[in-house]
Amino acid sequence: MENVSKIWLGPLPADSPYVKPFRMYYIQNGVEKNWDLLKVHDSVAIILYNSTRQKLVLVRQFRPAVYHGVIASEQGNFDNVDLQAFPPSIGVTLELCAGIVDKSKSWVEIAREEVLEECGFDVPVERIEEVMVYRSGVGASGAKQAMYYCEVSDADKANSGGGVDDEIIEVVELSLDEAKRMLQKGAVNNSPPSCLMGLLWFFANKAPVTV
Numbered sequence: 001m002e003n004v005s006k007i008w009l010g011p012l013p014a015d016s017p018y019v020k021p022f023r024m025y026y027i028q029n030g031v032e033k034n035w036d037l038l039k040v041h042d043s044v045a046i047i048l049y050n051s052t053r054q055k056l057v058l059v060r061q062f063r064p065a066v067y068h069g070v071i072a073s074e075q076g077n078f079d080n081v082d083l084q085a086f087p088p089s090i091g092v093t094l095e096l097c098a099g100i101v102d103k104s105k106s107w108v109e110i111a112r113e114e115v116l117e118e119c120g121f122d123v124p125v126e127r128i129e130e131v132m133v134y135r136s137g138v139g140a141s142g143a144k145q146a147m148y149y150c151e152v153s154d155a156d157k158a159n160s161g162g163g164v165d166d167e168i169i170e171v172v173e174l175s176l177d178e179a180k181r182m183l184q185k186g187a188v189n190n191s192p193p194s195c196l197m198g199l200l201w202f203f204a205n206k207a208p209v210t211v
């Protein structure tokens with residue numbers, strides 16, 4: 001996964017299918033203001049719990065934006081990045097199974113497809129429960145994300161997951177203790193807030209009661 005050998009930046013092409021930057025102007029309290037925005041796709045994310053193995057199912061992947069963010073925080077810019085000093089592994093995240101809403105299907109159907117493509121579980125939409133809907137990137141994109149929960153079992157496993165086309169996604173099973181450690185006070189990890197919130201929701205609402 002971290003077999004990344006060369007990294008460089010370039011200007012955003014105007015026809016990017018993923019990100020469109022623009023400036024919004026508005027008048028608030030009689031004062032003209034503006035705000036620079038990014039239009040990005042809405043998305044779904046799915047908390048997956050494998051009850052056969054009592055494990056949470058997450059995904060690991062190299063995230064260019066996280067790699068960039070880590071280096072920008074550390075060295076203040078992204079010039080002359082030294083791959084020895086900043087190995088690509090620093091841009092690898094642990095996240096909920098997720099996907100962008102870029103097709104005209106219902107959101108829960110898109111969630112079902114992501115569970116199959118990324119994690120290899122074939123479940124009907126009736127078993128996917130909506131948890132909550134929120135806005136991410138409130139400073140830059142305001143994109144909507146719907147979070148779902150689905151309990152799976154080994155019997156639902158249809159393939160090994162890993163994504164489609166040239167996606168490189170590793171399926172990771174976390175014990176509940178390992179997941180709890182991600183939420184401990186002082187924990188530092190690369191996971192997005194949606195993943196951490198999803199884990200908190202799981203522990204508050206779904207985790208098996210242990211005596």
Ligand SMILES: O=c1ccn([C@@H]2O[C@H](COP(=O)(O)OP(=O)(O)O[C@H]3O[C@H](CO)[C@@H](O)[C@H](O)[C@H]3O)[C@@H](O)[C@H]2O)c(=O)[nH]1
Binds near residue numbers: 099
């Ligand atoms: O610049 C880009 C952007 C996306 N892709 C492709 O598009 C896919 C989109 O992936 P998908 O699995 O549909 O969505 P995610 O990348 O998982 O991202 C969603 O899930 C994340 C975790 O919740 C959120 O942070 C994001 O905002 C949300 O879009 C990627 O894998 C790539 O194949 C590119 O090739 N280039």
